Amino acid sequence: xxxxxxxxxxxxxxxxxxxxxxxxxxxxxxxxxxxxxxxxxxxxxxxxxxxxxxxxxxxxxxxxxxxxxxxxxxxxxxxxxxxxxxxxxxxxxxxxxxxxxxxxxxxxxxxxxxxxxxxxxxxxxxxxxxxxxxxxxxxxxxxxxxxxxxxxxxxxxxxxxxxxxxxxxxxxxxxxxxxxxxxxxxxxxxxxxxxxxxxxxxxxxxxxxxxxxxxxxxxxxxxxxxxxxxxxxxxxxxxxxxxxxxxxxxxxxxxxxxxxxxxxxxxxxxxxxxxxxxxxxxxxxxxxxxxxxxxxxxxxxxxxxxxxxxxxxxxxxxxxxxxxxxxxxxxxxxxxxxxxxxxxxxxxxxxxxxxxxxxxxxxxxxxxxxxxxxxxxxxxxxxxxxxxxxxxxxxxxxxxxxxxxxxxxxxxxxxxxxxxxxxxxxxxxxxxxxxxxxxxxxxxxxxxxxxxxxxxxxxxxxxxxxxxxxxxxxx
Amino acid sequence: xxxxxxxxxxxxxxxxxxxxxxxxxxxxxxxxxxxxxxxxxxxxxxxxxxxxxxxxxxxxxxxxxxxxxxxxxxxxxxxxxxxxxxxxxxxxxxxxxxxxxxxxxxxxxxxxxxxxxxxxxxxxxxxxxxxxxxxxxxxxxxxxxxxxxxxxxxxxxxxxxxxxxxxxxxxxxxxxxxxxxxxxxxxxxxxxxxxxxxxxxxxxxxxxxxxxxxxxxxxxxxxxxxxxxxxxxxxxxxxxxxxxxxxxxxxxxxxxxxxxxxxxxxxxxxxxxxxxxxxxxxxxxxxxxxxxxxxxxxxxxxxxxxxxxxxxxxxxxxxxxxxxxxxxxxxxxxxxxxxxxxxxxxxxxxxxxxxxxxxxxxxxxxxxxxxxxxxxxxxxxxxxxxxxxxxxxxxxxxxxxxxxxxxxxxxxxxxxxxxxxxxxxxxxxxxxxxxxxxxxxxxxxxxxxxxxxxxx
Numbered sequence: 001x002x003x004x005x006x007x008x009x010x011x012x013x014x015x016x017x018x019x020x021x022x023x024x025x026x027x028x029x030x031x032x033x034x035x036x037x038x039x040x041x042x043x044x045x046x047x048x049x050x051x052x053x054x055x056x057x058x059x060x061x062x063x064x065x066x067x068x069x070x071x072x073x074x075x076x077x078x079x080x081x082x083x084x085x086x087x088x089x090x091x092x093x094x095x096x097x098x099x100x101x102x103x104x105x106x107x108x109x110x111x112x113x114x115x116x117x118x119x120x121x122x123x124x125x126x127x128x129x130x131x132x133x134x135x136x137x138x139x140x141x142x143x144x145x146x147x148x149x150x151x152x153x154x155x156x157x158x159x160x161x162x163x164x165x166x167x168x169x170x171x172x173x174x175x176x177x178x179x180x181x182x183x184x185x186x187x188x189x190x191x192x193x194x195x196x197x198x199x200x201x202x203x204x205x206x207x208x209x210x211x212x213x214x215x216x217x218x219x220x221x222x223x224x225x226x227x228x229x230x231x232x233x234x235x236x237x238x239x240x241x242x243x244x245x246x247x248x249x250x251x252x253x254x255x256x257x258x259x260x261x262x263x264x265x266x267x268x269x270x271x272x273x274x275x276x277x278x279x280x281x282x283x284x285x286x287x288x289x290x291x292x293x294x295x296x297x298x299x300x301x302x303x304x305x306x307x308x309x310x311x312x313x314x315x316x317x318x319x320x321x322x323x324x325x326x327x328x329x330x331x332x333x334x335x336x337x338x339x340x341x342x343x344x345x346x347x348x349x350x351x352x353x354x355x356x357x358x359x360x361x362x363x364x365x366x367x368x369x370x371x372x373x374x375x376x377x378x379x380x381x382x383x384x385x386x387x388x389x390x391x392x393x394x395x396x397x398x399x400x401x402x403x404x405x406x407x408x409x410x411x412x413x414x415x416x417x418x419x420x421x422x423x424x425x426x427x428x429x430x431x432x433x434x435x436x437x438x439x440x441x442x443x444x445x446x447x448x449x450x451x452x453x454x455x456x457x458x459x460x461x462x463x464x465x466x467x468x469x470x471x472x473x474x475x
Numbered sequence: 476x477x478x479x480x481x482x483x484x485x486x487x488x489x490x491x492x493x494x495x496x497x498x499x500x501x502x503x504x505x506x507x508x509x510x511x512x513x514x515x516x517x518x519x520x521x522x523x524x525x526x527x528x529x530x531x532x533x534x535x536x537x538x539x540x541x542x543x544x545x546x547x548x549x550x551x552x553x554x555x556x557x558x559x560x561x562x563x564x565x566x567x568x569x570x571x572x573x574x575x576x577x578x579x580x581x582x583x584x585x586x587x588x589x590x591x592x593x594x595x596x597x598x599x600x601x602x603x604x605x606x607x608x609x610x611x612x613x614x615x616x617x618x619x620x621x622x623x624x625x626x627x628x629x630x631x632x633x634x635x636x637x638x639x640x641x642x643x644x645x646x647x648x649x650x651x652x653x654x655x656x657x658x659x660x661x662x663x664x665x666x667x668x669x670x671x672x673x674x675x676x677x678x679x680x681x682x683x684x685x686x687x688x689x690x691x692x693x694x695x696x697x698x699x700x701x702x703x704x705x706x707x708x709x710x711x712x713x714x715x716x717x718x719x720x721x722x723x724x725x726x727x728x729x730x731x732x733x734x735x736x737x738x739x740x741x742x743x744x745x746x747x748x749x750x751x752x753x754x755x756x757x758x759x760x761x762x763x764x765x766x767x768x769x770x771x772x773x774x775x776x777x778x779x780x781x782x783x784x785x786x787x788x789x790x791x792x793x794x795x796x797x798x799x800x801x802x803x804x805x806x807x808x809x810x811x812x813x814x815x816x817x818x819x820x821x822x823x824x825x826x827x828x829x830x831x832x833x834x835x836x837x838x839x840x841x842x843x844x845x846x847x848x849x850x851x852x853x854x855x856x857x858x859x860x861x862x863x864x865x866x867x868x869x870x871x872x873x874x875x876x877x878x879x880x881x882x883x884x885x886x887x888x889x890x891x892x893x894x895x896x897x898x899x900x901x902x903x904x905x906x907x908x909x910x911x912x913x914x915x916x917x918x919x920x921x922x923x924x925x926x927x928x929x930x931x
Contacts (some may be wrong), residue, residue: 059487066548078780079547095738096535098516099527100868104859134760141760152602152633171777174765178757185603258716287544304874308628310759311584311591316624326623328587328733329527330739352615395779419550 007229010285036205038310061344062447070418070452074443075234075260075388078283087340107332111325114338119291121352122277123268129296131321133309136259137171139278139294140225142320143255144179146307147223151183156222158184161213163251164225166191167233172225172257185222188213192235194389194425195379198240208240210249216257221251228258228265228279233423234388234441235380243273258437262285262293262357263352264386268294282334284387284445285352286341289332296320348446355446359387364443365454367391370442373457375465379439388443391421392436394464399438401422404470408438411473416459418452438470500819503796505698510901511793520867520907524898525683525709525837529733534819536893537789538737557781561686561774564787568742570861571801573717575747581743581770582784586708587621589727591629592769593704597672597755598629606764608634608673611663612782613672613700615656617642617681618860622674622706624748635671638663642679644884649687656691660698670700675723677707678714681872683837683896685714692722709733712801713808718744733836733900734801735790737783745769804901808814808836812899816840819897822912823919826887828894837898839872844889845919848873854893854927862930865914866930867907869895 025079053061061081065071080088091110095102098106115130124130152154162180164172176187190209193201195224207224224246228239239256246254254274259439261267261279263286271275283289296307307320309328325332345352363380367389371377377391399405405424412418423439442453503511515521523761530538541560545552546710561582567624569577583589612630614622616639626637641653642658656675657776663670673695677688688705695703710716712733718726718919726744730736745753758771794801813831816838820827828839848854854873861867872894876882897908 064543064546066551069548071548073550077545080546093514095527096514096530098519098521100523101862105525135777136777137762138760145759167760171761171765174763175761178761178765222713226742280778286781290777310595312594312621312625312628313587314620314624316621316628317931329729330584330587331737331780373872413551419548467896 006318011012011417032156033280052349055364057347058446065447069416070416070420070455072442072444072448072452072456073419074445074448075231075283075441076421077289078280079283079286079447080288081286081344081444083344084286084308084337084340085288086375088091088333091336092331095331095333107270108139110336111332114335115293115321117338117342118262119265119285121262122295123270124295125201126272126298128319129269129295129298130151131309131324131351133230133278133292133294133324135282135292136257136278136280137168137175139276139292140172140175140255140257141179141224141310142294142307143278144274146176147185147253148179148183150222150304151180151185152196156185159186160219161186161188161215161221162223162225163188163190163209163213163221164236165189165230167230167235169224169231169257169259177227180223186219192230194233194235195236195377195392196384197381199241199384201247202235202238203241207245207249210245210251212243213251214249221246221249222253224251224254226254226256228256229260229386229388231259232421232441233379233390233425234385235390236384236386240272240273247273247461258381259292260386260388263356263357264388268292269297281338281341287337288334289339294320294324356387357446359446360385362440362448366442366444366450370453370460374460376436387445388441390439392437393422393440393460394467395434395436395438396464396467396468397438397460398471402474405438407473408470412456412459416455418456418459420456484877493583493585502798506902507796515902517867520865520869520910521866522897522899522907522911523870524900524903525680525732525896526870527738528729528739529677529735529756529900530731531735531793531904533793534735534789535737537786538782541785542780545716545780545782549671557785558774560785561781563787564740564748564784564807565742567791568730571589571716571720571896572742572744574744575719576747578768578770579718579744581745582774583741583742583743585728585731585739586619586658586706586727586729589626589725589741590619590622590625590706591759592743592756593672593725594625595759596630596664597635598633600671601630601633601635601757606635607921609636609671610639610669610671611636611668611723613638613640613663615642615676615679617644617679618674618676618682619706619708626674630672630808636668638670642682642684644682645826645841646833647830648720649690649833652684652686653690657694657698660700662685662697670695670698671704672704673700674704674706677681677705677716677721677726677728678709678835679788681870681896682707682828682839682874682894683709683834684839685808685835687834689721696722709835709837713805713837715802715805718746724748730787730790731783735793740787742771743769753864756843805836807915808899808901809834811903812836812838812897815899815905816895819848819895819908819912823915825891826879826883826885836894836900839894839896841883841885841891842893843872843915844885844887844891845922845924846893846915847924847926848893849925856928857925859931860928861911861914864929865910867911867914869897869911871895 090228115127119130121125190206191203226242227234227237243254255276256274258279261283275297280292282290309323313326315323315326348355365379370391374394376392402424405422409422420440425437427435523712565577569580574580638659640656675691677687692703703723705723707728709732711728711880722744727741729741733738758772764772764775792924797804816827819840823843825841840913851873854871858871874892
């Protein structure tokens with residue numbers, strides 16, 4: 001059985017350690033100069049670290065992706081380049097080598113580094129405002145648990161409202177049921193139009209939803225839970241405006257679910273002004289599964305000390321950020337690679353902003369190409385999408401239910417090796433038979449190529465030519 | 476990942492096997508074992524398997540295969556591979572622990588998570604008026620700190636009361652423990668209260684003692700305790716686990732401590748009871764699976780790396796390569812730990828914290844009184860000293876004696892105030908314990924105490 005350490009890792013490790021063990025400059029809580037974090041060693045492997053990444057280097061970074069597939073669904077599970085996976089493995093190895101020392105000396109300072117890097121990226125005031133958790137699902141449970149306590153302990157009146165979007169993610173809806181409904185809160189869902197034509201449509205519907213929440217002043221809206229980018233159907237929500245309206249209308253707290261946040265849209269906490277903001281890093285920010293940040297504004301309604309990680313450890317009561325640094329023995333390596341992600345994105349022109357801009361331009365271009373070929377439409381105007389866009393499917397395919405959409409997705413995967421999520425949109429009142437009821441959500445990330453979208457175009461056109469109908473698909 | 480295994484009756488591959496390759500039916504040699512743990516830091520006497528466990532290369536390789544599968548095509552893995560893989564792990568565990576139904580077996584990150592799940596449920600019962608304010612939760616005083624904090628967060632916060640049972644230590648017999656526990660239950664019922672939950676460690680962490688968990692659960696049933704939660708973080712791979720025999724309502728054990736899994740995975744057993752009360756047990760990270768039962772809820776708590784939960788079948792392959800399988804490993808770990816413990820006692824003139832039959836692959840050994848360990852801080856200092864200056868990783872426990880307690884004296888006639896907890900796992904060697912022995916002996920010889928240890 002070969003040792004786990006690649007030869008380079010072992011050689012580098014021994015270069016840093018002249019003695020067998022220990023390093024005399026190590027302190028119990030600090031990381032000594034000799035103990036550079038793994039990502040610094042990574043510079044050894046990149047000869048061209050000062051020049052921009054080339055297309056073939058990008059391919060190499062994602063060579064672990066299944067080459068048979070047109071992988072145009074970055075939105076669901078994200079991606080992680082080899083460089084970052086490699087650094088993650090270094091961290092995992094470090095724990096396995098000597099876990100006690102890792103726990104006592106390395107873990108906390110390394111998480112702090114990641115948090116500090118994120119704080120700078122998102123323009124937060126203070127590192128304390130940045131907690132690292134597994135994913136947006138966990139962040140939602142944390143915020144909603146706090147809301148539940150307020151209901152249970154009488155700070156909120158039974159029947160006070162929580163307002164959320166109808167298109168909120170399924171898990172978040174269940175979390176609202178488990179925590180808010182169960183503890184006596186009333187949930188108001190705001191229906192948004194889809195397809196959507198302007199930000200105003202969303203703003204108007206949201207205002208109406210808040211009115212419903214306030215019920216003529218008979219109750220308070222304790223929490224507004226708003227997606228920054230809805231998942232299905234996917235649209236960028238005018239979040240700054242909605243937060244402002246919430247403040248004007250006396251909503252206690254605003255929680256922005258930005259699962260598709262960092263690396264996808266602009267994420268500036270001070271500009272957005274929410275009390276809580278959660279974003280996955282493994283979707284659009286090249287982190288391995290999984291890591292997300294939950295931002296909790298220190299001043300105002302954020303009340304950071306009220307939030308607790310539901311998995312209680314000995315750190316309970318030390319603030320959410322510290323509680324989240326230890327939720328029992330587990331693999332924290334995904335939380336430790338943020339500095340190496342920054343190294344990766346800075347090899348692209350314009351860094352993460354350049355990547356966002358080009359992803360947006362490409363996804364719109366590909367979306368319009370598909371719309372032209374299929375004779376359909378986009379689900380929203382280009383300015384209301386980021387790196388994902390909903391593209392209408394030809395009506396003749398006959399997507400007439402959610403089950404049809406799922407079956408069509410499976411067919412695209414199994415017959416055509418195309419990975420793409422599908423969406424069924426029930427026709428509205430008064431709509432004719434030729435309204436578009438099926439959409440696909442295409443994503444564009446740095447590893448994608450136009451050929452993949454042409455494959456999708458051709459696959460759908462083939463189905464149309466063959467007179468395919470969803471009803472022909474078996475369960 | 477394994478080639479043919481003739482013990483499975485598959486003889487068809489026998490003729491194609493490379494004669495240079497060792498037969499899988501042969502057990503791992505010492506050198507094979509060293510290879511499996513070659514990623515452990517050399518030069519360190521790693522005698523603390525109890526804290527963070529270990530994972531052999533074969534299993535790490537299997538884990539990487541799972542991780543790669545997700546990275547390669549995550550949607551396909553999510554829709555077609557994940558749940559099946561998790562079910563396979565759960566089935567293996569269910570068989571191992573003698574659960575009636577695989578639905579009773581959920582996979583979570585660790586015992587800390589399981590404690591939060593149980594205590595959240597208890598908390599809801601208080602909040603929603605099913606339990607009366609001041610009804611009690613009974614546990615041992617040496618319960619793991621996160622469990623205590625979890626009780627504070629979910630039970631005390633809503634008005635439940637707690638009763639702590641002081642664990643007799645050093646301890647000489649199961650009877651001492653059962654009797655202390657009975658007395659604790661009585662306190663829990665004072666003033667007309669009901670004991671709503673008893674939390675019993677199967678193997679306490681610090682100080683480390685194997686508790687008579689079957690008897691304790693029986694006592695709970697006799698005394699009308701509503702629910703029993705066994706926190707068995709160290710159990711699987713240390714001691715035989717038969718959840719039906721033990722009879723608790725909830726039972727959790729980490730697999731990354733003594734069962735060779737990578738960080739982290741624990742199984743959480745919830746007994747099916749009439750009335751379906753187990754349906755009100757929920758994972759705190761709520762996903763679209765909410766309401767489908769804890770096992771299903773836990774199988775999807777958002778996008779994350781589930782690979783450590785998928786390697787259980789590979790771990791079974793690994794332990795089968797030891798004589799007697801996991802039972803053989805447990806027995807040898809126990810016997811060696813006791814042997815090393817006795818060697819240390821004899822060298823230092825001290826005692827074992829509990830008799831051999833109340834130890835597993837971990838043993839508490841008294842430290843010489845001359846080291847003057849007088850506080851928790853001293854214990855931490857000594858531990859750091861051993862790590863940094865002697866390359867020995869071993870946790871140190873300070874035993875705070877209450878007024879009037881006699882305590883145990885060492886060969887020099889001084890009070891034993893501290894213990895080390897040694898662990899023995901398949902990768903350990905005698906030299907590891909000899910290094911500890913010599914480190915302590917030299918400190919004493921040089922008249923070093925916790926008060927004059929060199930800084931780390």
